[in-house]
Amino acid sequence: MPLHELSPHGEEESKHVVEYDQRKTGQVLHAVKPPPVALPPEEARITVHAAVSRISVIYEKLRNAVEYREEHLLRKGAIVRILRRQLLLEADPYVIAHNLIRELIAARYLPNETLPETKVDDGALIVRKYQAIARTNIGDEKHFKWLLGVVATELEETLDDHRREKAVVTYLYEQLSDRIHVRGIELDDMERRLQIYVACYRMLVKADDEAVSYKFLRAYLQEWNKPEAWLENSEAVAERLVYVHERIQERLKHPITTRFQRAVKPWAVSLWMLASALDEEKEGAYMLSSREETHAAVARVVEKKEKEARAKLRRGTIRAMMYLFITKMVIAFILEVPIEYYLYARVDTFPLAVNVLFPVVLMFFVGILIRRPGSANRLRILQGVDELLAPQGVPAQEIRSPRKRRGLSLWFFRFLYLFMFVVSFGVIGSVLEAIGFTLIAIIVFFFFLSLVSFFGYRLRQTAREIIVVKQKERLSTAILDFFALPILRAGQWLSISISRLNVFAFVFDVLFEAPLKLFLGVLEESLSFIREKKEELTDET
Structure with missing residues (x-):
């Protein structure tokens, strides 16, 4: 689908036809399709x-x-x-x-x-x-x-063989290295360029x-x-490595790193779609020689990627629902029911049923309510392709360092964050208590609500991999974020904690993997020995 068919001002834009730089198209083609080794x-x-x-x-x-x-x-x-x-x-x-x-x-x-x-x-x-x-x-x-x-x-x-990956990242970096600048923070040119390269690498390779x-x-x-x-x-290198590790962690956690990634993303997605289009085209040079052909090929890839993202979202939702249901049943029979019976000499079926069904149902609705990208997103991707290949290049971008909060404002926002936790969990807890939930049932409910919220956030981020247009900020969204952020944070903490305590992975690694690999090593040596003897027998005859 060419650009003018997506744009509401197609006739006006078609008057200003963008000619691609042959040197750039050659670089992209060589990066995406390196010679075979x-x-x-x-x-x-x-x-x-x-x-x-x-x-x-x-x-x-x-x-x-x-x-x-x-x-x-x-x-x-x-x-x-x-x-x-x-x-x-x-x-x-x-x-x-x-x-x-x-x-x-x-x-x-x-x-x-x-x-x-x-x-x-x-x-x-x-x-x-x-x-x-x-x-x-x-x-x-x-x-x-x-x-x-x-x-x-x-x-x-x-x-x-990472030649293609490195070449594509390098091409994107070359287009953006002199176009992205920073305000509000002292950053030398080497550090700025390194941050841009790392942002290109992370956005293109999902590093x-x-x-x-x-x-x-x-x-x-x-x-x-x-x-x-x-x-x-x-010893000297080991000592410096500890310092470098600390410095790298500071860079990874610094808010400016995320700003660089946001600045790079629109062109990273455009280049990703262009590379995928070249993979599907036998005559890549011919495709890049025509803007209309390039737009048509990239539009087909974008549509295909959107379908793949929806399929991935469905699979992720189903896996999350199964995980939540199985985990909830295990917790119900091993912990929730015995503890409630021990403490209260009874087990209320209504809270138990809610805790079993609610996470699965909520996960289902979270999955189906995630929006798909619209035509404006496709238009921005095609515009990014033009900017990457046109002689004038990518327009200049300026990112600003996040404001540092100190003193009274810092304490105010810390108090606000704590207040958000109290309100979010307090209101929900009060409602649950009013309808007959015990303390144990409320804790289990919060546990799975936090997990569902975080899983939903992860799925939404996966679905947004190819979205490059900014979402409109609405009052309803801001209010929802106010109550949801504490639950998301709790879900993130739970997810990380659970992954560290993965008993099944520990059992596989400690009890199964080492003996199995030893057996496979012996098996391969035996098969190699038999093959050598057969070859000797063949040579003798």
Whole structure:
């Protein structure tokens, strides 16, 4: 769908036809479709037996089912698990890297019969960096947990082909680096450019904090990129790493970081849609030579992504409803019913039924009431494509640092936040008590109300991934936010706490994974031995 068909002023806009810069279209095409990498000789490729792979894939599906993690983060989560286990069992970094790569290939996180053996050396060097820092014992447990996630990110980037990802992020950064400026805060040019690059990276790749930390680490600690100079004497680097970790955490939590991400998002989404359109077009150069063809292809992709977002929203809602229902039934029979009977010598069926059904029903309505993007959003995406490819480029943007509240105003807003908690939970609690809920039933109700609110917020954020137009602020929305924010905060805290106490994930990691991987290793060695003997027999005959 071309731009003028979406715009209410199509005839007026069509008079001002935007011509694309051929240099920019060439850069985008090369970034999205890099030349293929030549495969190494067959004897130099890392190969895993198909039988071992089938078992590993089944295990990974079961393991991922007991811990919620976004799909694009599954591989890095597997790297963290494997690396943590290998570091306990092995000391040789080459063996650790070798086992890690083979396990990732077996689970189909990496392609089979494709990676060269030299990748083991690359992975071993990264493992050595972690081991060298760990030996100094400089830093607390939280620091080393963070470092493990950063190392896992580096391993993932090293082992897989990230040329397209890096090229697309670089192109977006080049279009925005001189266009986004800051007011109200002292920020040197290097830090401003780094913040823009990280925002481009996060918006395009959906990078988590650990992946973003790795980008900051490479910029703030240059020694990390040249480990040969300090591996044998790593105390100084380990001490600096603790300081760099603190600095990175400050950057991640600073409100200005979110402002950069908001500023970058419209063009990040436009470039994402453009890249997806080029993936579907055999003649990408022809498509980019015509603005009308480009708009039509991007509009088709936007419509497709909207349908995928709705399907993802439905799946997420159904999963959340099932999770809430099962969790509620378990809590009802294990905790709520026995405790109520012990304290009150009776169990009221009405509050129990409400606590069982209300979270599921509320989750259903939260899912169906999330709005889909309209034509204005599609128009803004196409406008962003024009701005990314036109000679004049992206218009200048200015972001302002959030106001710092001090003194009386700070205490006032803290009191207001506390007042919001009291009002939100107090009003609901009073209503529940009036209709016969006991204290235990009220606590359970608040527990699931908070979880539903946070799940709904997460689903809404997922649905807004491709939305680039600002929502209109209304009085009703502000009032709703006033009462909902405390419940959302409680739900966020509960979600994080529950994920840390995931008993099922702990059982899988401790009781099942290590013995299973040991068995698969023995199985693969046995199959390899049998294959070698068969080849010897064939050669002799």
